[in-house]
Amino acid sequence: MSDRNLHTVEHVMWEHRVPSPDYIICDGGATTVDGVNLASIPFLRTLPRLATGACKGLALRRLLCYLGADANKVVVAGHGLTDLTLYQYGYRGVVVAGGEPALLKALAGAPVFAPLLRARGNPGGVAAAWPLMQTC
Numbered sequence: 001m002s003d004r005n006l007h008t009v010e011h012v013m014w015e016h017r018v019p020s021p022d023y024i025i026c027d028g029g030a031t032t033v034d035g036v037n038l039a040s041i042p043f044l045r046t047l048p049r050l051a052t053g054a055c056k057g058l059a060l061r062r063l064l065c066y067l068g069a070d071a072n073k074v075v076v077a078g079h080g081l082t083d084l085t086l087y088q089y090g091y092r093g094v095v096v097a098g099g100e101p102a103l104l105k106a107l108a109g110a111p112v113f114a115p116l117l118r119a120r121g122n123p124g125g126v127a128a129a130w131p132l133m134q135t136c
Contacts, residue, residue, distance in 0.1 A: 001025040001026070001076065003028045006027070025060060028082055056086050057091075058085065071090070075091070075093055078094075079100060087107055
């Protein structure tokens with residue numbers, strides 16, 4: 001899940017050898033695609049972000065409903081206020097390295113994993129969060 005466009009997300013995943021996800025939510029929640037063939041998900045296709053009020057939390061909620069997936073098995077990672085809705089929808093999460101102070105303030109007392117430090121070759125500390133995510 002990213003604010004960035006799909007092309008940028010693909011590049012970062014390839015460059016940092018991130019395992020291929022089943023689904024990708026990008027453009028701040030306005031685009032949801034199959035992680036294998038990058039096909040748009042039925043009824044979750046690209047939406048005009050401002051006109052629909054698209055946000056990451058809502059996009060993830062809609063995807064989970066579409067899949068019939070258990071939201072209790074989801075862990076999210078974010079760093080900025082555009083990620084706040086992920087936590088507001090009740091998903092457990094990690095605030096990655098360089099998390100915006102405004103996000104940390106907004107999440108005070110929320111059930112999130114401790115902020116992670118940026119490690120060499122580990123953008124934002126997401127790889128360091130992987131073991132935490134596997135315990136869900």
